[in-house]
Structures are given as C-alpha cells and as structure tokens.
Amino acid sequence: MTEVWILGGTGRSGRAIAAELLRRGIGPVLVGRDAGRLAEAAAGPRPAGAGAAGGLRTVVAGSVAETAEAIRRERPAVVVNTIGPFIETGAPLLEACRPSSHYLDLANDLAAVAATLGRSQAFTDAGRTAVTGAGFGVTATESVVVKLCEGRPAPRRVRVDMVPSLVVEAGAVGDALAGTIVEGLPGVAGGGRFQGRRYRGGRLAPARLGGDPIRLVLPDGSTVTTASMPLGELMAAQRASGAADVVAASSEAPSSPLVRAVLPAATALLAIGPVRAFARRRLAAVRFTARPKPREHSWGHAVVQWPDGSTREGWLRVGEAQAFTAAVPAEVVRRLLDGEGKPGAYTPAALFGPGLAESCGGEYRLEEPGLARRPH
Known part of the structure; x- marks a missing residue:
C-alpha cells in the first residue's frame, strides 16, 4: 500500500x-x-x-x-x-x-x-x-551540527542549543506530555533515571539538570538563557559529529539558581513509584492559557570545537517551532x-x-x- x-x-x-x-x-x-x-x-x-x-x-x-x-x-x-x-x-x-x-x-x-x-x-x-x-528540537540542532562538520574530521567538543518560539494553544498538559516529563530516562546508560546526561570521552555520563547555563545573543539581537537537558538532541549531535564531549541545552530548561538548587531533591522523589504516578496525574490535569509566540523566529544553534583549537558556530533560523x-x-x-x-x-x-x-x-x-x- x-x-x-x-x-x-x-x-x-x-x-x-x-x-x-x-x-x-x-x-x-x-x-x-x-x-x-x-x-x-x-x-x-x-x-x-x-x-x-x-x-x-x-x-x-x-x-x-x-x-x-x-x-x-x-x-x-x-x-x-x-x-x-x-x-x-x-x-x-x-x-x-x-x-x-x-x-x-x-x-x-x-x-x-x-x-x-x-x-x-x-x-x-x-x-x-x-x-x-x-x-524542531532534534532536527534543528542536528542539522546545524551536520552543516558545520561537513568535510571535516570529528571535533572534540559540541554544544547544541534549541530556542523554540511557540504559539501555545489553551488546554491541559495531558497524559502524553506529562508522562514524557515525569517518567525520566528509563533504560538510558550513563547515570540515574532522574539525572541529566552529557557525553564525556564518547560515553554518556551524568550531568546536572539545568546545568551549563549560558546567555546566548541570537542573530536578531535578542538574548535567551539556555541550560542543559537530557534531550534527544544530545544523542543526535554526538552521532552526527563523532565528538567525545557533547552538551545539549534548551531555552525551555530551568536556569535560575534557585530552581537548579532544588531540582536534585525534587527529581529524587520521582524515583518513588506512587509519587511519580501522583505527579503524572496532577501534571496532566494542569491547564494553561493561550499565548502568542515570544519572538518571530525559532533557532537551532551549535558551537563545534576541533582538537586543533579551531571553532565554528552556526544557527538555523526557522519560523514558529x-x-x-x-x-x-x-x-x-x-x-x-x-x-x-x-x-x-x-x-x-x-x-x-x-x-x-x-x-x-x-x-x-x-x-x-x-x-x-x-x-x-
């Protein structure tokens, strides 16, 4: 068919x-x-x-x-x-x-x-x-990495950042999204289920949720803060580049010092099955109001560094994520x-x-x- x-x-x-x-x-x-x-x-x-x-x-x-x-x-x-x-x-x-x-x-x-x-x-x-x-997330960031690495040897380090601009429709979070957020990283090597991840020495390793925050100046002149999250972009960027050390970050990640300080304790509670089930139900029922996109464009971003010290940076500009x-x-x-x-x-x-x-x-x-x- x-x-x-x-x-x-x-x-x-x-x-x-x-x-x-x-x-x-x-x-x-x-x-x-x-x-x-x-x-x-x-x-x-x-x-x-x-x-x-x-x-x-x-x-x-x-x-x-x-x-x-x-x-x-x-x-x-x-x-x-x-x-x-x-x-x-x-x-x-x-x-x-x-x-x-x-x-x-x-x-x-x-x-x-x-x-x-x-x-x-x-x-x-x-x-x-x-x-x-x-x-948006995987495709936009991975595409920049592939573009930057075309015709070049494997780099030493890569950082990717996704900066989505979304029109939010009114409604509830729903069980699908709540489950994705609450269930952690079942079966992923390199750390605990409710830890972050990055690549070190070519292997997945533990990382702090919301770690490695940076303030990015977008090509349009606006600024955002991104911080690390264990997203699919991480694996896509490593496979696309072959880099030993890789970080994936998002403007949607919690980056304030207070939130980052309490995240380890909060996520540790999710290891308790009944607590996780309760959190998933409550989060699924949360309702949000409609809001326009925060900026005109969404951006995928990557910085790639090679062993000889040379560095390239790239952006992919798209519309609404x-x-x-x-x-x-x-x-x-x-x-x-x-x-x-x-x-x-x-x-x-x-x-x-x-x-x-x-x-x-x-x-x-x-x-x-x-x-x-x-x-x-």
Whole structure:
C-alpha cells in the first residue's frame, strides 16, 4: 500500500502534519480513538488553494495495541507516530511497522530516541526505515551540527542549543506530555533515571539538570538563557559529529539558581513509584492559557570545537517551532515515498543531510563564536 497513517490524527501535531502532507499532494489516513473527532478532522479545511477537503480516510483504534494490530493487518507505507510518551508507544508500534512499513516519530526525549536508534539493525534486516526526532528540537540542532562538520574530521567538543518560539494553544498538559516529563530516562546508560546526561570521552555520563547555563545573543539581537537537558538532541549531535564531549541545552530548561538548587531533591522523589504516578496525574490535569509566540523566529544553534583549537558556530533560523515540527515529518514522508530513504534507524539530518531543514523553510547562518558563552 502507499497509504500514510498519522497516529494521533486529531491532535495538534497530527492535524498540522496532515495539512503539510496535503500541501505535498499526499492524502493521509487519520488514526485515533474517537470516531467523531476523527470525522471532524478529516472533514476540516485544507490549506488555501488545495481544493476540497473531504474524503480523508480514518481508522478508529482505541489503544496502542489495537493500532499496532491495524498496522500489521493493513500494512501502510509509512506510519507517523505523534502519540507520546514515545518511550511507551514506540516499542509496540516499531515492532508492528518493521515487517512492512516505514516508521517516523516526533520524539525528542533521550530515552525514546535512544530506543528507536537501537533498533537500526532490525530495520536494516527488514529493508525498512525508522526516523526518530522528526520535530524542531532534534532536527534543528542536528542539522546545524551536520552543516558545520561537513568535510571535516570529528571535533572534540559540541554544544547544541534549541530556542523554540511557540504559539501555545489553551488546554491541559495531558497524559502524553506529562508522562514524557515525569517518567525520566528509563533504560538510558550513563547515570540515574532522574539525572541529566552529557557525553564525556564518547560515553554518556551524568550531568546536572539545568546545568551549563549560558546567555546566548541570537542573530536578531535578542538574548535567551539556555541550560542543559537530557534531550534527544544530545544523542543526535554526538552521532552526527563523532565528538567525545557533547552538551545539549534548551531555552525551555530551568536556569535560575534557585530552581537548579532544588531540582536534585525534587527529581529524587520521582524515583518513588506512587509519587511519580501522583505527579503524572496532577501534571496532566494542569491547564494553561493561550499565548502568542515570544519572538518571530525559532533557532537551532551549535558551537563545534576541533582538537586543533579551531571553532565554528552556526544557527538555523526557522519560523514558529510547531509549524517546523509539522513540515519536517511531512517532507521526510514525501522522501520515503519517493524511495529516498535507507534501511535502518536514523535521526532526520543523519538520513537526509542539512538540506532537509532548508526544504522545510530553514535558513543557515554560520559565523565566528561570540563572547556571550562560556566553555562547557
């Protein structure tokens, strides 16, 4: 079959990816739990100039297990997984896809990205492609690293920073996002489940959550503070560069001295199962109000240092981060359908190079390092 299934087709990401696929002339199948919401999403308006909207097929599946069974039965060409926590949903869906379908997800938590990349040989043997991290954080930062390292030997150090600018829709956090935040790093080498991570000497090692804060001056002149977080960007940057020492940071990370001081004690409590379950339920119920994006552009950033002391810095400028998170998987799907993929498991720029981000509206800016950062 040549069908493209979007799992979580009624969610914000699912709807946005569907619109991007339609812009590329690909009519997706929307998969979800609620038949009414699926029908509403399938009948929603197409982008301007794309013609009539109706007619998208839907598949109702009440659980991840039911979804996996439907994938085995109907064998779509590509499955786009937008359902978190990806560390929980990824394994059964990857196993269902492996014999006959390419797989793609939006994970940027280190545990889920590592788990999918760990299945590379299985997908190679099956002649299928799995792509993880096909969203803003992993794609934007990894793409800058690949761009900076083109044609050069492996660097000694890399730091990547993601600086998203998001339009926030009103609503609840929800169990998927709450689970991603609360469940920590199950199965990730190099430290405890509720510790941060970085690469030292080519291996994952413990790191302080919210550590290595720096104040970045963005190319537009505005400033943000970023601090380290154990995100999928960390593994993507290390694999893309081969660097021995790597730090991944985000402007969304807690960076104030007070919060950083209490984080170790707060996260230690999450090791207690009932406490973790309670925290997940409470966080899922938290509601937030709509707010506009804080700045015009989102930025992926990297500083790369080689053993000879030479250093390069680069930026990738994109628009609103959620819009980029919709464009990347749609473009990856198009390329997979056109036969441009390779068997195995990859992050986006590792598979398609830095040009992928440009095809999704990104613009690179390469420059010498500024004075606004300190060594990591």
